[in-house]
Amino acid sequence: MTRTNLKEKKEVFQNNLKVVDDSEIKTTSYNDINLKQWKNYSHIKTDTLWEFPSRLKEGGHSNEYHGNYIPQIAQQIYERFTKKGDIVLDLFFGSGTSGIEAVNMERRCIGVELKDDLAESVSEKFTPKQLVTDVNIICADSASEFAKEKVKARLDVMGAKHAQLLMLHPPYDDIIKFSDKKEDLSNCATTEEFYDSFEKVAKNGYDLLDKGRYACLIIGDKYANSQHIPLGFECMARMNKLGFITKAIIIKDMQGNERAKGKTANLWRYRALAGGFYIFKHEYVMVFQKV
Secondary structure, three states: OOHHHHHHHHHHHHHHOOOOOHHHOOOOOOOOOOHHHHHHOOOOOOOOEEOOOOOOOOOOOOOOOOOOOOHHHHHHHHHHHOOOOOEEEEOOOOOOHHHHHHHHOOOEEEEEEOOHHHHHHHHOOOOOOHHHHOEEEEEOOOOOHHHHHHHHHHHHHOOOOOEEEEEEOOOOOOOOOOOOOOOOHHHOOOHHHHHHHHHHHHHHHHHHEEEEEEEEEEEOOEEEOOEEEOHHHHHHHHHHHHOEEEEEEEEEEOOOOOOOOHHHHHHHHHHHHHHOOOOOOEEEEEEEEEO
């Protein structure tokens, strides 16, 4: 669904909503959805198969950075699991999708990014005022105590002790190298080291998240040494180990954020047929709750 269609649906919803007193409003503690008007929220997905034919490119979004997740995921997760004014914590901030959509949807965001040059360039996507009131970008290793303390300090400035939503979109192990920094999860020497490093980041996220609130992990698997490596399920297990409970495992098609293989498509098909494997066309959007 495009942002235009989403906006139209929301306008229809607002026009149809006739609230005269609080008795006609019923919401959960973690979102603004009026359950007494639940039929008007058809744009919100409640099934576990998400298909988006294309990446949203309006509202400040772009696709110049390979590996960023599509904005439609943020739209769905934010409306389902946050209220206006809530703070989203993204510990793999990247090109800023979480922050851009936070501003678009009247939320706030703290993003932690390892690469200083990327953190600096992403800050240019926001106005000076937004960088004071709505979005804060911290350049640090998300697994470190330093990053944790910086986030705490920013939360204090924003008038909160914890974030209300945690977004995690780590590298898919070593599939794409994002930097030459040793702290970069895409540079882990082994997949087991990747899991351990991811767990450290997730632990910081757990400690910085309000009790009862939600976390979203966006991740895919990998294929190496002639076998399927289920990165998503092991990362899920690590989050469960920390104290998160799994609320949903959503399968999302990759056509919205995978750059076209072009002339190499037939080569990948040949390799699959020859090697006895299948070409990835999905990734996971896993939803957790801190209990």
